[in-house]
Amino acid sequence: MRAIKGMLGLLLVLPLLASAEEIGQVSTVFKFVGPNDRIVVEAFDDPKVPGVTCYLSRAKTGGIKGGLGLAEDRAESSIACRQVGPIHLPDDLKDGEEVFKERTSLVFKTMQVVRFFDKKRNTLVYLVYSDRVIEGSPQNAVTAIPILPWPQP
Template sequence: MTGLTKRLLTTTSVAIALTLGLSGCGDDVGKVSLGLFTTKDVIIDARHDPKIPGVTCHISRIEADLSLADPSDMSISCRQTGPITAAEIANIDKSKNGEVVFKESLSILFKSLKVRRIYDAQNQTLLYLSYSTKETNGSHKHALSTVPLYGTQAWIAGGAVIQD
């Protein structure tokens, strides 16, 4: 092998290793094509609540490469995937508006996907609302998922309410 061939193989090997290593850094857990003659795919992301790491939300949405008609439809499903403590619940926003826990730009036309966590104190349940910030066909698309605290370390017997 010549020196040029060895350098080319080394450079190619490093590029492949970096590509494979970086591909594992994303949070995409699935990608399904909507057909042979479309550039649209269903993307499924897994996101952990930054303040309650024991909650994982799976969000599916349409990704429309090469299209400005990116649909706003999405779905969300959140589940307890680890411990949830009373201390974590004590540190979240408990207002009626809750707080945005995830945000992702979906297009260059000012559309984004947001997920907001709202605490339902009476039912001791975390609500995760996903919604599009751009109106589509007269509607702001949204979806809701809940994570009950029953059976977790954060559950308060008798329904006592955790205050700020």
């Protein structure tokens, strides 16, 4: 019964996370069988902070395992977030809140983006990192957006 409640809770939280749109990709390693290894560039809008779009670049493993979704992608990723419209911070904004999550291996590894608000500098900070059930990776990337007035049309 607990497992069912946990799954239902997860399904309720998933719509609050952003989903990424692929912007483009480049091939990095040719594979004779299956897709090539590549770097993918994706964009997502912060689901709680309108006016913010983040761009992620990350490695995707190819080959037979990659084509079947069984390969483990590398932990390296890069992030750049930008103000693309007026920003209105919601009252329930939490530091370290997860705004994007994607599986990077069959079961145990994920890439996550979390958000922080630097109140002193009026700046949103986004951190991308990879973790694993047993052991995560210290590799990470960070980007910051100073919240600026947005011109009215």
